Amino acid sequence: MLPVFLDLHTMFVADISVTAVLGLMLMFAWLQSRSSEALGWWGTAHLCQCVGLVLLVGADMMYSVATIKFAATLMLASYGLMWLAVRRFDGRHLHPLTASAGAMAWAFFAAAEISKSPLHYFMLYSLINGSYCLMIAFEFWRGRAEPLVSRWPAIVLLVVSGAGYFSWIALVGLMPSAYAGPLLPGPWFATVILVTVLGKVALAFIVLAMAKERLELHQRVEAMTDALTGLPNRRGFYRQAMRRLRERRPAARPAAVLLFDLDHFKLINDRFGHGVGDRVLMVFADILANSLKATDIIGRVGGEEFAVLLDDADPETGCAVAERVRVAFEADGAVIAGGRVAPTASVGVAAVSPAAYSLQEMLSFADSALYQAKASGRNCVRVSEPADGGAEQATMVVEAPPLKPVLVSSILPSRSRAS
Amino acid sequence: MSLDVPTLFIVSIFVTTILGLFLLFAWVQDRSIRALAWWGAAYLIGGISVGIYTVQDSLSSALSMAIGNALLFVACGVIWSGARLFHGREVRPIGMFAGAMVWLVALTIPGFAASATGRIVLSSAAISAYTIMTAFEIWGGRREWLLSRWPAFAVLVLQGIVFLSPIPIVLLAPAEATLAEFAGNWFGIFALETLLYAIATAFIILTMAKERSERIHRTAATIDPLTEIFNRRALMDAGRRVLGRIAWDKEPAAVLMFDLDHFKKINDRFGHAVGDRALQTFARTAAAKLRATDIVGRLGGEEFAAVLPATNLQAAAIAAERVREAFEVAAKDIDGLPVGGTVSIGAAATDNPDADMDKLLALADQALYAAKASGRNRIVLSGSSEERAVAVSEPQSAPPVSGGRGSATLAPNELTTAISAARASRKPAAEAA
Numbered sequence: 001m002l003p004v005f006l007d008l009h010t011m012f013v014a015d016i017s018v019t020a021v022l023g024l025m026l027m028f029a030w031l032q033s034r035s036s037e038a039l040g041w042w043g044t045a046h047l048c049q050c051v052g053l054v055l056l057v058g059a060d061m062m063y064s065v066a067t068i069k070f071a072a073t074l075m076l077a078s079y080g081l082m083w084l085a086v087r088r089f090d091g092r093h094l095h096p097l098t099a100s101a102g103a104m105a106w107a108f109f110a111a112a113e114i115s116k117s118p119l120h121y122f123m124l125y126s127l128i129n130g131s132y133c134l135m136i137a138f139e140f141w142r143g144r145a146e147p148l149v150s151r152w153p154a155i156v157l158l159v160v161s162g163a164g165y166f167s168w169i170a171l172v173g174l175m176p177s178a179y180a181g182p183l184l185p186g187p188w189f190a191t192v193i194l195v196t197v198l199g200k201v202a203l204a205f206i207v208l209a210m211a212k213e214r215l216e217l218h219q220r221v222e223a224m225t226d227a228l229t230g231l232p233n234r235r236g237f238y239r240q241a242m243r244r245l246r247e248r249r250p251a252a253r254p255a256a257v258l259l260f261d262l263d264h265f266k267l268i269n270d271r272f273g274h275g276v277g278d279r280v281l282m283v284f285a286d287i288l289a290n291s292l293k294a295t296d297i298i299g300r301v302g303g304e305e306f307a308v309l310l311d312d313a314d315p316e317t318g319c320a321v322a323e324r325v326r327v328a329f330e331a332d333g334a335v336i337a338g339g340r341v342a343p344t345a346s347v348g349v350a351a352v353s354p355a356a357y358s359l360q361e362m363l364s365f366a367d368s369a370l371y372q373a374k375a376s377g378r379n380c381v382r383v384s385e386p387a388d389g390g391a392e393q394a395t396m397v398v399e400a401p402p403l404k405p406v407l408v409s410s411i412l413p414s415r416s417r418a419s
Numbered sequence: 420m421s422l423d424v425p426t427l428f429i430v431s432i433f434v435t436t437i438l439g440l441f442l443l444f445a446w447v448q449d450r451s452i453r454a455l456a457w458w459g460a461a462y463l464i465g466g467i468s469v470g471i472y473t474v475q476d477s478l479s480s481a482l483s484m485a486i487g488n489a490l491l492f493v494a495c496g497v498i499w500s501g502a503r504l505f506h507g508r509e510v511r512p513i514g515m516f517a518g519a520m521v522w523l524v525a526l527t528i529p530g531f532a533a534s535a536t537g538r539i540v541l542s543s544a545a546i547s548a549y550t551i552m553t554a555f556e557i558w559g560g561r562r563e564w565l566l567s568r569w570p571a572f573a574v575l576v577l578q579g580i581v582f583l584s585p586i587p588i589v590l591l592a593p594a595e596a597t598l599a600e601f602a603g604n605w606f607g608i609f610a611l612e613t614l615l616y617a618i619a620t621a622f623i624i625l626t627m628a629k630e631r632s633e634r635i636h637r638t639a640a641t642i643d644p645l646t647e648i649f650n651r652r653a654l655m656d657a658g659r660r661v662l663g664r665i666a667w668d669k670e671p672a673a674v675l676m677f678d679l680d681h682f683k684k685i686n687d688r689f690g691h692a693v694g695d696r697a698l699q700t701f702a703r704t705a706a707a708k709l710r711a712t713d714i715v716g717r718l719g720g721e722e723f724a725a726v727l728p729a730t731n732l733q734a735a736a737i738a739a740e741r742v743r744e745a746f747e748v749a750a751k752d753i754d755g756l757p758v759g760g761t762v763s764i765g766a767a768a769t770d771n772p773d774a775d776m777d778k779l780l781a782l783a784d785q786a787l788y789a790a791k792a793s794g795r796n797r798i799v800l801s802g803s804s805e806e807r808a809v810a811v812s813e814p815q816s817a818p819p820v821s822g823g824r825g826s827a828t829l830a831p832n833e834l835t836t837a838i839s840a841a842r843a844s845r846k847p848a849a850e851a852a
Contacts, residue, residue: 007423014430014611021615025622032566032626149448190426198433201618205441208622212629213448219636227652235639266683273788274676274722275781303720 006190015197016053022204023047029208036211041085046204049078069110072125077103079132086136089211090143102128123169130165133158148217150210154203161199226300228278229285237299238359241309244297245354248311256318256351257359258308259366260284260325263344263378265304272337279336280343287328292321307363315351315383322347322381330379344379346370351383422607428473431614432466438621439463445625452628457501462621465494485526488542492518495549502556505628506563514552518545536589547582550575565634567626574623578616585609643717645695646702654716658726658776661714666772673727673735673768674776676783677705677742680761680795682721689756696753697760704749708741724780732768732800739764739798747796763790767801 023046030040052074059067080099087094109115109124137158140151224236232240245255262268262284269277281304288298288306297309310318326345333343348370350362357365369384376382439462446455468490475483496515503510522541531537554575557568588605641653649657661672679685679701686694698721705715705725715725725742727735743762750760765787767779782801789806790799799805 006429007426010423010426010607011430013422014427014614017611017615018430018434018618021618022622025619028567028570029622029626032630153444194430194433197430198437201434202437202441205438205622205625208625209441209445209629212626212633216449216629216633216636219633219640222640222652223636227650227655270788270791273781274718274784275777 006194008190008193011190011193011197012053012057015193016050016057018197019046019050019053019200022200023050026204026208029211033211033215036215038085038089039208039211041081041088042204042207045078045081045085046200048081049075052078069107069121072121073103073107073110076106076125076128076132079129079136083132083136083139085207086139090139090146092139102132119172123172126165126169130162130169133162133165137162146214146217148210148213150206150213154206154210157199157203157206161196164195229282229300231285231289231306232297232299234299234301237297237301237307237309240297240299241307241359244309244311245359248354253312253353254314254351255354255362256308256310256313256315256321256349257362257366258310258318258322258325259301259348259363259370260288260306260308260322260345261347261370261374262304263346263374265343268341268343272341276337276341280333280341283332283336284329284343284345287325287332291325291328307366309359310351313351315349318349318351319381319383322349326379326381346373346378347381348373349381349383421604422611424607424610425473427607427610427614428469431469431610431617432473434614435462435466435469435617438617439466442621442625445628449628449632452505452632454501454505455624455628457497457504458621458624461494461497461501462617464490464497465617468494481532484532484538485523488538489519489522491542492522492545492549495546495553499549499553499556502553506556506560508556518549521545536592539585539589543582543585547579550579550582554579563631565627565630567623567630571620571623571627574616574619578620581612581616643702646699646717648702648706648723649714649716651716651718654714654718654724654726655776657714657716658724658780661726661728662769662774662776662779664728665770665774668729670729671731671768671770672774672779673730673732673766674779674783675725675727675735675739675742676718676765676767676780676787677701677723677725677762678787678791679721680763680791685758685760689753689758693753693756693758697750697758700749700753700760701746701762704746705742708745709738713738724783730768731770732766735766735768736798736800739766743796743798761796763787763795764798765790765801766798 023043026039026043026046030036030043033039052071055067055071055074059065059071077100080102084094084096084099106124106128110121115121137155140155140158144151224232224239226233226236248255262280265277265280268280281300284306285300288308292298292308292310295311299307301307308321310321313321326347329343329345333341336343348366348368350365350369352362352365354362365384369382372384373380373382439459442455442459442462444459446452446459449455468487471483471487471490475487493516496518500510500515522545525531525537525541531541554572557572557575561568641649643650658674665672679697682694682697685697698717701723702715702717705723709715709725709727712729713725713727715723717723725738727738730738743764746760746762750758752758753760765783765785767782767786769779786799786801786803786806789803789808790797793799793805793808
């Protein structure tokens with residue numbers, strides 16, 4: 001019923017003006033955030049397409065076949081530009097040759113008058129256009145490792161468009177009679193234009209949303225990352241740890257929290273300067289990042305304080321990991337500043353069932369154990385367990401820790417070394 | 420050349436529906452910006468309203484006119500409400516539905532429904548009023564800097580005027596018959612223009628919403644929440660930019676490094692709350708005593724640093740002394756407690772266009788160490804005799820001593836001597852251990 005309504009001429013005017021507005025909006029969005037270069041490319045593609053459309057309509061009025069061919073070249077070039085835009089977006093090589101190959105193939109076909117049948121021109125145009133749609137969808141898909149939600153609607157839209165072009169080729173190829181004579185065929189064509197206009201609006205909107213989403217994602221990650229060590233900061237650690245505990249809550253297996261505090265860090269800073277202090281922090285962060293599993297959650301939660309959440313770890317595992325880090329730090333730290341610094345770390349470990357305790361409570365258990373480690377001479381690991389395992393006692397930690405620090409003697413050489 | 424209005428209506432129905440759905444999608448992604456949901460809903464309502472117009476031949480014409488227009492006004496009201504929400508103001512349901520109400524009441528007045536002039540004047544006035552009111556909300560929020568606010572404001576004001584344009588035309592038209600003929604020609608262009616306006620607005624709305632959430636995240640990434648000045652990352656970035664401009668400015672740049680004296684003791688004796696207040700006091704004092712072009716940040720704990728563009732070592736020493744003196748006064752008593760906070764400062768400057776922020780900071784840090792070692796609450800310039808005296812006499816493993824050793828405090832009248840000494844003995848200081 002739609003084709004009866006739609007006026008082809010009006011559709012063209014709508015298409016041209018909508019394309020122009022989209023191009024201008026994307027260009028504006030690019031000017032507003034220059035780092036999103038892909039927006040500029042996508043906007044340019046729309047403006048190029050707009051010129052092509054104007055020529056197409058003008059040529060149709062003048063019955064100028066040559067102009068129509070040129071206009072179609074511009075339209076295909078605009079798809080090449082969109083392909084470049086996506087490659088740019090995901091930081092890949094630009095390959096101008098591939099981008100212009102479609103337009104050039106078409107121009108060659110048209111200039112050499114390889115066929116006189118308008119049907120063939122239509123099929124070639126659709127073939128090239130459909131291929132670019134799928135290529136652009138593929139580029140979006142390749143970048144899927146970056147968690148941008150808008151990627152998926154873009155891919156779906158492009159695959160559907162590509163499939164549309166190819167099924168139209170198949171249809172016309174099988175039934176040439178479905179295609180009627182003139183260069184710009186019948187009223188149904190207006191419906192095709194309507195669909196492409198809607199696709200264009202949708203895609204431009206998605207592209208804008210995606211570019212903005214990336215900027216936002218970047219800022220969000222920055223806000224949760226410690227600039228010096230590159231580890232998650234306090235906010236990042238809490239956010240990740242809470243999510244992990246929430247996700248695994250039904251499991252009754254214990255989780256371990258490890259709290260590390262570099263010994264006499266203030267003294268290191270005062271004595272050797274902040275440059276050395278920073279080195280020490282970075283060496284420690286490297287050890288944490290390298291000696292733990294990728295699924296363990298780590299973070300720098302304070303000036304010289306680091307925290308680790310180990311999924312599914314009993315007190316023994318927690319202490320073993322803590323001891324491994326402590327020993328590695330003692331070894332690696334010994335080479336900083338010609339060995340004069342010799343930094344060490346104290347560790348407090350708490351391993352409880354996360355079903356019974358909150359992250360805050362787990363951290364405060366670990367903090368009590370850390371206090372014990374500091375009190376018993378630093379550079380060692382101490383583990384704490386709730387006295388009766390009751391949640392009521394756990395909340396009293398602030399007043400008087402109802403905790404029983406246990407020395408895990410088998411793996412913990414009891415030695416103190418005040419640096 | 421005239422445009423086919425039903426065709427444009429159909430395009431508009433689809434386009435507004437798609438845009439409405441996308442705005443809702445954007446809201447689902449980031450629930451914190453509720454205005455996106457309102458705007459998305461407004462687009463969907465607008466789409467329905469145009470849909471009712473399109474099928475008016477099969478509906479009763481009077482009914483479709485009544486409902487179609489009423490819905491259009493509701494959509495405009497919802498857009499206005501979204502703009503209010505976006506700026507943290509409450510939604511006014513009466514204002515939101517006022518246009519639709521007035522319209523429905525007017526239709527009951529005998530003769531109004533039959534008068535094209537009356538209907539066009541009322542519709543134009545209502546839509547224009549909502550558009551201008553929305554523009555006004557956008558303008559009212561201008562203290563929050565969003566680049567896309569300005570095109571949004573401009574488009575809305577222009578569109579408010581465009582929506583008013585039918586009024587003089589119909590009032591000047593001699594008869595209703597001419598009006599119909601006239602409308603036939605212009606209505607198409609009007610419909611197309613409105614379609615483009617709807618698209619542009621949706622894009623600008625999305626840009627504005629995303630710009631805000633990006634800014635919120637950026638603030639979180641660059642501002643230290645306690646002292647509300649730059650954090651380490653932002654300060655280092657700013658410092659690198661300033662050093663990068665040395666060649667262009669043809670002026671040296673300086674770095675000051677601050678460390679609050681005996682901060683741990685303050686914390687232990689007066690509690691963390693007072694310690695935090697001391698940090699805040701310092702951040703405020705430093706920001707107030709330095710120039711607007713200087714950048715202050717908190718490096719961590721009780722360490723702060725400032726980057727001073729177009730500043731040589733002498734000027735940096737004067738600026739540092741201003742901060743030191745002001746902080747000594749400001750932190751004498753905090754919350755009525757005799758905190759007696761002071762700050763030690765190390766200063767370094769460079770005119771080397773290839774200077775490295777980390778190195779310059781390390782030089783300032785060495786000078787800071789000398790200031791700490793020679794008694795605190797003082798300024799030491801990088802490369803000065805004081806610094807070297809400390810560096811020579813203090814083996815690096817010795818504990819820092821407080822007070823007593825040769826006076827390196829820079830009272831304003833002593834500055835010149837210290838600085839000329841610094842100049843005379845300027846040597847590239849050894850890198851921090």
